[in-house]
Amino acid sequence: MEILTLQNICFSYGKVPVLKDVNYRFETGKMYCIIGRSGAGKTTLLSLLSGLAKPDGGSILYDGKDVAKLDKYAFRSKYIGVIFQSFNLLTKFTAVENVMLSMDIAGVKGKNKRQRAMELLAGVGLDEDEANRRVLKLSGGQQQRVAIARALSYDPQIILADEPTGNLDGETQKEIMDIFRSLAQQGKCVILVSHSPEVAAACDEKYELQKLSGKKEPKEKAAS
Amino acid sequence: MYLFKNALKCIGRAKGRNILIGIIALVIAVSACIGLSIRQAAESAKAETLEGMSVTAKISFDRQSAMQGMRPSADGASGGTQSGAFDREQFRTLMNGGTSLTLDEYQTYAAAESVQDFYYTLTAYFDGSDELEPVSSESETESESSAGAPGGGMSPGRTKGDRMGNMATGDFTVIGYSGDNAMTAFQTGSTTIADGVVFSEGTTERQCLISEELAAYNELAVGDTVTLANPDSETETYTLTVAGIYKNTEANDLSVSMFGVGQDPANQIYLSAAALQGILDASASASETTTDAATGQETETAVGSSLSATYVFADADAYHRFEEEVRTLGLDDSYTVSSADLTAFENSLTPLNTLSTMAGWFLLVILLIGAVILIVLNIFNIRERKYEIGVLTAMGMKKGKVALQFLAEILVVTMAAILIGAGIGAVSAVPVTNALLANQVESQQSSQLQLENNFGRGGNFKGGLQTAPDNLPTGGRGGFAALGQNVSNYVTEVNSAMNLTVLLQLLGIGLLLTLAAGAVSVLFVMRYDPLKILANRD
Structure with missing residues (x-):
C-alpha cells in the first residue's frame, strides 16, 4: 500500500537548488534507502519527509493527503517516526522516560505506558537496567535503539532513519538493520537515508539523489 | 498533565x-x-x-484668615480697609466684639447628625479671699500684687462689649463643666476624687471641687465653704461649698505656675457650668461701667469668661461630615473646625x-x-x-x-x-x-x-x-x-x-x-x- 508519495519536489537554499522534481513512492512493508553523495540533499529530503521543512514546489502526500495541509505537529508526533543521525534524545531523561514522553506528545492513551515503553525498549534489545538509565550513560548503539523505540512508541506507519548505522560498529550495525527489517516485515514503511552501499544493499528499493550542478556544498551542509 | x-x-x-x-x-x-x-x-x-477612636473637635475663629482679609491687596483695594493699610481698628473691633461663638450657636451645630455627643466648659478667673489663698511658691507680697493688678498690670475691668477676650486673670481658674462627659480628666482617670463627691450634673448649686494641694494649703475639708472674689471688684464675692477634693494622678508640671498662680493646676476649682453661669450672670448684674476720660473707652467690672465647646464623633468620617454640616447650618468661613485628636493621631503615625x-x-x-x-x-x-x-x-x-x-x-x-x-x-x-x-x-x-x-x-x-x-x-x-x-x-x-x-x-x-x-x-x-x-x- 502506497503510504508516502513525493510529487515534483523542489527545494533550494536561497538561489541554490538542492532538490528538483523529485518523484518517489513509498509503500508499507518495504525498506527503502535514499542514497547519494555528500551534498546531494539526503538530509534535506529527510527534513521534508519528516515535516520539519516545507518544499518550495511539489507536494508530499501521506496516505493520499497533502502533508502541507496537515497539522505539522500532529504529523511529526503521530504519523511518522524519525530517527535522527544524532538521535536527538533528551539527555536528562532516562531511556524509558524518552519513550514515554514521545507517547505523551502523540497523545497515546492508556495507563500502562511505562510497561509498553519497557516492551518497546526490550524489543530493540535494551534490558530493564539500561531502560532506566539516563540516556547520556548509554552507548551510541544503545542510544540508537532508544531512538528507534521512541520512533515506534506511537506506532507510526512510516519509520524514517538518517544514517542509522553511521556511528556503529559492524556487529551493532547488523543488529540495527535486523530491527529495521523486522519492522518492515511487520508492515511498516522503513525509509533509511544513508551513503553506505551496505545499507542500500540491505533494502528492498533504493532512490539515488544526484548532486545538482551549481549547488554550493557549504550551504547545504549548514542546513543539514 | x-x-x-x-x-x-x-x-x-x-x-x-x-x-x-x-x-x-x-x-x-x-x-x-x-x-x-x-x-x-x-x-x-x-x-x-x-x-476605636472617638474623635473630638472644636470650632474656633480663624484669626489668620480674618487678618488676611484685612490686609490690602497690591492695588490698594481690600475687603476691610479704605486706606490701603492694615485696618487695626477694625481688627480690634472684630476680636473684641465677638469672635467666639455663643453657647446657643455651639448648640445649634451640636444638632448636626454626625455629632455623637456635645459638652462645653466655661472658664473664669477669680481671686481668693483671706480664708482661701492660692497655692503659690511666690511671696505673700507678690501674690497680693498679682491679685491687686490682675492681667499683668492692666487696669481693672475689661472693654465693654468684650465677651471673652482680654479676660482678666485671677488667682484661681474656675472651670464649669456642662456635665460628667465634659469632665474628661475624670473620665480618663487622670483626675480622681480623693474625698467627697462630684457635684450633681447640671446643678445650679454652688458646689465645687478643689485640689488636694489647695485643700491642704488652706486646711479645707469637704463641706467647708470658700469665697471667691471678682478680680476687678474685690467687694463682689461668691461663696462656694466644697463638695469634693480631687487629686491629679498625673505629675503636675510646676513650671506652668510661672504664667501666674491661677494657671497652676492646684488652683483650679471645678463646678457645674450652670452654677458658674449663675455666678457670671450675678456678676454681670452687679457690673459697673466706667469710661476712660482720655480715650473714651468704656470698661466694665463683670467677671469675664471663656466658653469652650467640644463635639464628640463616633469616628473620623463623622468628623469630616461635621465639617460640611456646620457650613450648611450657617457657620461662617472665618471659623474653622479642628480636631486635636486627629492631629495628634496623624502625628503619632x-x-x-x-x-x-x-x-x-x-x-x-x-x-x-x-x-x-x-x-x-x-x-x-x-x-x-x-x-x-x-x-x-x-x-x-x-x-x-x-x-x-x-x-x-x-x-x-x-x-x-x-x-x-x-x-x-x-x-x-x-x-x-x-x-x-x-x-x-x-x-x-x-x-x-x-x-x-x-x-x-x-x-x-x-x-x-x-x-x-x-x-x-x-x-x-x-x-x-x-x-x-x-x-x-x-x-x-x-x-x-x-x-x-x-x-x-x-x-x-x-x-x-x-x-x-x-x-x-x-x-x-x-x-x-x-x-x-x-x-x-x-
Whole structure:
C-alpha cells in the first residue's frame, strides 16, 4: 500500500537548488534507502519527509493527503517516526522516560505506558537496567535503539532513519538493520537515508539523489 | 498533565540552576514580604486606631484668615480697609466684639447628625479671699500684687462689649463643666476624687471641687465653704461649698505656675457650668461701667469668661461630615473646625508612615532588580536549553506547550521560593518592622528635640507651647497641664504585620515576576526553529 508519495519536489537554499522534481513512492512493508553523495540533499529530503521543512514546489502526500495541509505537529508526533543521525534524545531523561514522553506528545492513551515503553525498549534489545538509565550513560548503539523505540512508541506507519548505522560498529550495525527489517516485515514503511552501499544493499528499493550542478556544498551542509 | 510532570522532572534534574533561581526569588520574596508587611502594618495601625477612636473637635475663629482679609491687596483695594493699610481698628473691633461663638450657636451645630455627643466648659478667673489663698511658691507680697493688678498690670475691668477676650486673670481658674462627659480628666482617670463627691450634673448649686494641694494649703475639708472674689471688684464675692477634693494622678508640671498662680493646676476649682453661669450672670448684674476720660473707652467690672465647646464623633468620617454640616447650618468661613485628636493621631503615625513610604520605594527597587535578574537568568536558561526545545518540537510538541512547560517550571520554583519567603517574612516582619520603626521614631524624636533646643525650648516643654491646644483650658487634658505634655506620642510598635492581604500581594508579585520572566521564555521558544537548532547541533 502506497503510504508516502513525493510529487515534483523542489527545494533550494536561497538561489541554490538542492532538490528538483523529485518523484518517489513509498509503500508499507518495504525498506527503502535514499542514497547519494555528500551534498546531494539526503538530509534535506529527510527534513521534508519528516515535516520539519516545507518544499518550495511539489507536494508530499501521506496516505493520499497533502502533508502541507496537515497539522505539522500532529504529523511529526503521530504519523511518522524519525530517527535522527544524532538521535536527538533528551539527555536528562532516562531511556524509558524518552519513550514515554514521545507517547505523551502523540497523545497515546492508556495507563500502562511505562510497561509498553519497557516492551518497546526490550524489543530493540535494551534490558530493564539500561531502560532506566539516563540516556547520556548509554552507548551510541544503545542510544540508537532508544531512538528507534521512541520512533515506534506511537506506532507510526512510516519509520524514517538518517544514517542509522553511521556511528556503529559492524556487529551493532547488523543488529540495527535486523530491527529495521523486522519492522518492515511487520508492515511498516522503513525509509533509511544513508551513503553506505551496505545499507542500500540491505533494502528492498533504493532512490539515488544526484548532486545538482551549481549547488554550493557549504550551504547545504549548514542546513543539514 | 504530562507537561506538569515533565516540568517537575526537569526541575529535579537541573537542581543547580533552579536553586539559583529559587534563591533569587527567595531574596525577593523575603524583601517584598517585609516591605509589604510594613505597609500593611501602617495601614492596620491607622485603621485599628481610627476604629476605636472617638474623635473630638472644636470650632474656633480663624484669626489668620480674618487678618488676611484685612490686609490690602497690591492695588490698594481690600475687603476691610479704605486706606490701603492694615485696618487695626477694625481688627480690634472684630476680636473684641465677638469672635467666639455663643453657647446657643455651639448648640445649634451640636444638632448636626454626625455629632455623637456635645459638652462645653466655661472658664473664669477669680481671686481668693483671706480664708482661701492660692497655692503659690511666690511671696505673700507678690501674690497680693498679682491679685491687686490682675492681667499683668492692666487696669481693672475689661472693654465693654468684650465677651471673652482680654479676660482678666485671677488667682484661681474656675472651670464649669456642662456635665460628667465634659469632665474628661475624670473620665480618663487622670483626675480622681480623693474625698467627697462630684457635684450633681447640671446643678445650679454652688458646689465645687478643689485640689488636694489647695485643700491642704488652706486646711479645707469637704463641706467647708470658700469665697471667691471678682478680680476687678474685690467687694463682689461668691461663696462656694466644697463638695469634693480631687487629686491629679498625673505629675503636675510646676513650671506652668510661672504664667501666674491661677494657671497652676492646684488652683483650679471645678463646678457645674450652670452654677458658674449663675455666678457670671450675678456678676454681670452687679457690673459697673466706667469710661476712660482720655480715650473714651468704656470698661466694665463683670467677671469675664471663656466658653469652650467640644463635639464628640463616633469616628473620623463623622468628623469630616461635621465639617460640611456646620457650613450648611450657617457657620461662617472665618471659623474653622479642628480636631486635636486627629492631629495628634496623624502625628503619632508619622514615623510609621515615613517607614511605609520608604518600604514602598524599597519594594519597587527590589521588584525591578528582581525582575531584571530573573529575566536575565531565564534568558540564559532558555538559551542553554535550546537543544531540548529543538528535540521537543521535532518530536511534535507544539511550541505553545513547550513554552507552557517552561513557564510551569519557573512558576513552581518561584512560587515555592515565595511560600518559603512568606514564612521567613512572617517570622521576621514584626521584629524587623519594630526595629526599623524604633530607629525612625528615635530619629524623628531627636530631630524634634534638636529643633526645640535650637529654639531654646529643650527643657521641660517637650511638646512646646506651639503644640498645645489653643483653646485652654480644655478640660480634656486637665487644663493647662496639657502644656507640659509631649503630643508626639508616636506609634512605636506593631503587633502583627503579615496577613492574608500581604500573602496575596506576595503571590501576586510572584506571579507577575514569573510572567515577566516567562514571557521571555515564550518569545524565545516561539522564534526557535527546530530544524535549525538540530542541524546546528549536528
